[in-house]
Amino acid sequence: MSALADFLRARYDEARQREHAKRKVIPSAFDGHNIDWRFKVDEPETLYIDGHPYPAEKYTEIATVAAPDPDVIADLDAKLAIVDLLAPIVADESYQGPDHYGGVDACEKALSILARPFAGHPDYQEDWAT
DSSP, X not given: OHHHHHHHHHHHHHHHHHHHHXXXXXXXXXXXXXXXXXXXXXXXXXXXXXXXXXXXXXXXXXXXXXXXXXXXXXXXXXXXXXXXXXXXXXXXXXXXXXXTTOHHHHHHHHHHHHHGGGTTXXXXXXXXXX
16 A cells, blocks of 8 residues: 555645646746737737747636646645555554454545546556545
């Protein structure tokens, strides 16, 4: 089950990196770029970034999304905290007795549930499915 916890940590780290990278894809005047909007009657608006044409609708779509999204980061941090909380319980091989109250099984199942969104990842192991 340690492999599952490591797998989840890696996926959450990748997601966090993707989320933090979003801030780099929005050129703006605040970053020293020359942003020029041009409007003509009965024509679509044109955007030039540093003199190069750029699809205005794409820029508007990207620029209106908060990046990185603090809610996404908080969600990833919460899931990582759950993994860090449960992984030691599942990895403790010193206890060989019965799991009378189902605590260890519940921890294993919770980690498996957290892994479900990554079932298509090449490193995902089918025995993690619940």
